[in-house]
Amino acid sequence: MQVTIVSSQPTLDSPPSPNPTPPSGGLGWHREESFDSSCSSRPGWLFKWTNYLKGYQRRWFVLSNGLLSYYRTQAEMGHTCRGTIPLATAHIELGDACHLLITNGGRSYHLKATSEPECQHWLSTLQQAKVNANALIHHSDDSGDEEGPGPHDARFLSQGALKTLASKLDDLSTCNELIGKHGAALQRSLSEFEDLRGCVDGADKLKTVNERAALFRITSNAMINACRDFLDVAQSHNRRWQKTLQHEQEQRHYLETTIEQLAKQHNSLETAWREKPTSYTGVQRSREVDESDENDEFFDAMEDAPSFITVNAETKRSGSSQSMMSGGDTSDSNHMQLRRTRRSRIPDKPNYSLNLWSIMKNCIGKDLSKIPMPVNFNEPLSMLQRLTEDVEYSELLDRAARCDSSLEQMCLVAAFSVSSYSTTIHRTSKPFNPLLGETYELDRLQEYGYRSICEQVSHHPPAAAHHVASQRGWTLWQHITIDSKFRGKYISVMPLGKIHLQFHSSGNHYVWSKVTSTVHNIIVGKLWIDQSGDIDIVNSTTKDTCHLKFSPYSYFSRDVPRKVTGMVEDIEGTAHYILSGTWDEKMESAKIVDSSQRSGGSEGKQKTVYQTLQPKLLWKKYPLPDNAENMHYFSSLALTLNEPEEGVAPTDSRMRPDQRLMEAGLWDEANTQKQRLEECQRLERKRREVQTMQAMEEGQEVEVYQPMWFEKRTDETTRESSYVYRGGYWEAKERQDWSMCPEIF
Template sequence: LARTHLRQAHSSEATASLSRPGRSVCPPMSEQGKGSASTSAAAPAPGSDTYKGWLFKWTNYLKGYQRRWFVLSNGLLSYYRTQAEMAHTCRGTINLATAHIDTEDACNIVLSSGGRTYHLKASTEVERQRWVTALELAKAKAIPLLADSWNDSGDEEPASQSDRSEIQGTLKTLVSKLDDLSTCNDLIAKHGAALQRSLSELEGLRVPVEGGEKIKAVNERATLFRITSNAMINACRDFLDLAETHSRRWQRALQYEREQRTHLEETIEQLAKQHNSLERAWREAPVLSASTPKGSERPLKEEASDEDEDTEYFDAMEDSPAFITVTATENTQHRSVSPTDPIHIILKSIQRRTHIPDKPNYSLNLWSIMKNCIGKELSKIPMPVNFNEPLSMLQRLTEDLEYHELLDKAARCDSSLEQMCLVAAFSVSSYSTTVYRTAKPFNPLLGETYELDRLEEFGYRSLCEQVSHHPPAAAHHVISQRGWTLWQEITIASKFRGKYLSIMPLGAIHLQFHSSGNHYVWRKVTSTVHNIIVGKLWIDQSGEIEIVNHRTKDTCQLKFSPYSYFSREVPRKVTGVVADSGGQAHYILSGTWDDKIESAKIIQSSRGGSGSEGKQKTVYQTLSPKLLWKKYPLPENAENMYYFSALALTLNEQEDGVGLTDSRLRPDQRLMEAGRWDEANTEKQRLEEKQRAVRRRREAEATDALDEGREYEGYQPLWFHQRRNSITGETNFVYKGGYWESKERQDWSMCPEIF
């Protein structure tokens, strides 16, 4: 194993610095912008030599310290650029059995092994001490193991009764086969000698000349056979001696691996319990919970740590010139009022639920269902609720409003360019809820609706309606008393490709601000669900979004970079440029779609040299970046509640007075949320069959009308109607009014019975 890892270590990063780097203070957590994961999962348990986490490794004086993912296992310390690289590319390996561990002041660790020196740095003094403890324990275990590997003698190590029986059974079978080989060895030697004697006797007889020549030829062949047999006999004897010599060492090695596996399982279980205990203690601490704002997950030091550093962006948009940004100092440019102050929610007195029943542990063979569905539309695949989450697509669409306060603040902006920055942040924020949400929402029934009335709390009302079933399409309308209206019609086009699932939302999103009349239009990017059949499901967003203000002609180009194992970029990266009607750039946007978005005001731009692909780069000098949007932390126990956000937990909460077609009243979805999945599957089949029967009846009416020469209007939504948009030229469904008035009167007589 050590030799295999050392062969992998011959990559470009295996060599450490030729000269010792200078000492420095501990780097902040946000150094290099490499994600929000903590430096390590947990402190090593006593006696454990398995440890993983982030460290900074000195590369050279040009690049300095680079963030790397280190894995300590079985006395070997391996490192990778990212956690994803563990599956295919090891950047280097250090054998601790022959390594010297040294510690410096600050947070440095120095490892010397095989003539190479590795300079590492932890993020904190405490983290450095944890790593040193883990390395020393691993080295203490690796040294006797290395000695044992070269020692063929010694008594058997104690083992449990079950492991000893299994090992003895394996060795007994091996010994039996070796005995058979030894018996064959003796027989070949015995019969070979007898054949040689018989041939010698034949040569002594008086036979004709021709017969003598034949006997001589047979004797020569027998001699060759004897030589070959002797060689094989010697090889068999050597093999027997070697097998007998090494059998005890093999037994010890096998037993050691079994003990290591058992020990690792116990350690992981212990660490998981400790982690849960510490997490509960932290959440229950009154001082911390009372002083931590909802929108803040990281310390303030981490938030501001990047402001004094230069930031570079390369090839943000493929179809536009590449650019570089350089942060200007405070002495060279006066600070201006920015639209990018952090946003905080003021909670009203209305109490919403904060949890739902835990997700049951149901197992189902996905491949048995999906193998005959490759290439089909997702909406046409009969999926059981086991792969759903207890929300409908209409409710998922409403989740786009989780960060509605961005639009409230944008409505108060005097500058259309500053307003565009907040609108762009809002368009990115809608993807933050998808990072762990790999389950499929319920396909809404035709005519199904969903309302979200937050007028008293946040000043807006939202209504969705399923306006088409094939292809599935939903219309959405939101009006806010705080100065904006949003509407959209989304059609989901999806294809199952075997290894992954592509989801392409079609349709435009419209946003209009009441006071200025600014009208923004944009479209969603493609979502891809990976590892459908084998492995852990994960979601990626990729593509480009162009946001256009059709009143001022301002634009924002956003690029969602697809994840790649071989990319050095931050995962889930989003970059963008906000430009005026003349194409002049005013703001640079950067961040990730699962965490935060920042904006930096451009104060000067100039043409730079050509990049690696021959593109001319534009160099932007900017002010320090300001936070536009930050993702809220997930609720406690979210992993057992489908990874729902705080808003998602309230979406299916039962409310009085909603329409009879509201998703909250859908029985199969309600049963699934309660954990009664078998009943939910039965109810889901009933609802789908009822919908198919209504469609067949509607098709029969259309056929009758055609035969009689009459016009047949077909299905018409209840609260939306089709109109041609004067800006995009598309015909789509827009809200025609009446729903909230019907709710006020509690008159739902016009609603169809779909449940």
């Protein structure tokens, strides 16, 4: 709405119109409706960036009424919208190589077209849609429609209504000023007319009074009309807002009722499970043959793999399957008994308040390893100690070393790979970033027959090398690089590198990688962690394989949270075992005894039906220690990792002053020490960079940093370059000769 003043205060020399009448609608303003009220509309395919695992995915986009919505397929348009982008407040720009970037409300959408002309066409269409959407906001409908706004356009209607009301208020302000001016002029004219009564020029003064009275009448009528328009707009949108508010209140009440019911059901189930946990375990294992039951569909979430179903064969447990659990009880009881000899608690975590968003808001899209963080975000363990926790369930590898069957051995190795995530379910704090050259040893020869050594071999990017040697028939080594990114609402941690495991007697050599860890609710809500992705375990000796899928958590999924499924196949691709469980609780295996093809689903696709024996328990998580919630949710092993120990190297993580102070609850002092150590590390890195530049300028050989206990080699199996243990650490410890170690603390 624009306001145009068509009348002004006349002078004594300029006569008014013979019959002045107020213009229609008030003070002579008019509507400008020259814009195109129909927003641009366009459907089509574009590629949308999803994540680093899947990259760009093809999506069906629909542009309508200033909203860009996208779906996985065209068939989804009738029931499932994957997301909607309001273009009125969005920033649209053209990237490189057919890329489009749309930013709205702090979130960025990366889109890609198949060709340059198509990209330009989408760009012009989106920009026109944005212009039209903004025009709709400025010229929102004020007809008093009783129908309330929908969920997508409620915000646009509110913005348009506020701008319309603001425009009406400006009109009222203009009218008020004019009434004041014309009223004052009329009052002066009346006074002058009284003083000059009876004079010759009385007729001229009377004419002036009439002119000014006419202007005052015009302005007053305009004021009345403006007030009426303002009242109409306010009443119209007031009805809409009342309907919207009522709808929101109903939705809130419904959600509160639903959450209350879910909380009651969760409490009832938790109470029932604590009273009779075995009965619920039995329910999980009793899978009856029912072709119509949807629960028979197993592994349906796996992509790029044939869907299949499993049913239980009514057979007794075979001796080979039973052997997978043999000896487990003795090992577990000895494990728990020996653990009690070490410390079983650490000081309680202080209740420090911290505004998380005030620190994290400047870290979106950055590598967290390069950003200095206070210890409030940490747990009192280093990344090297967290890496050592991978062998908490080493008895799984002890049992695997005794297996005669490589396929049974693969099942236990798969369970071991899953078990390393069980400690992370409540561990949302980050470990300390190790300093370059920092080490950590874990000697458990007497208790469990193995000892472990870790070293930070690179700082940017952060990389650690790990070597574990066991007297019970196996050796494990890994070289892991951590890539972490903050995405605004969550943090993703992507471990890069391979884990190697070799059994001494058979020579079987297994290789696999880790999955992505994601910490959610960084801004609002309670922090929680999820593991998602695929693990492919390969026995490079026999070519047996195992594919594990960590299903990401979904609020709408009917699956068990933190679900893990898998299949063990031989070199011919024949399936022998089905694996199932959760990464925070347990893993089971079911031996396949028969398979057949069956048509299923609405599309009539063939499904493989596997007939299996009763599932056998491979691994189950140890219960957390008492008071774990006040001790960073550490497991029994984690509580002992930072326990002071004599004879370790001076570069050991136990010697870190900031980590030691944090464990003691002295967080302010820990922050001071952390800043000191990080500054010393930056100065040391700059010194090496200067030496490198000088050597290059003088044509000398550049000295590359060499770790103390590991060296870079090319792996014969994967043909990849990684750091492996060169030896000498345990011999140096036996001699107590640490003269070669740098001073990093």
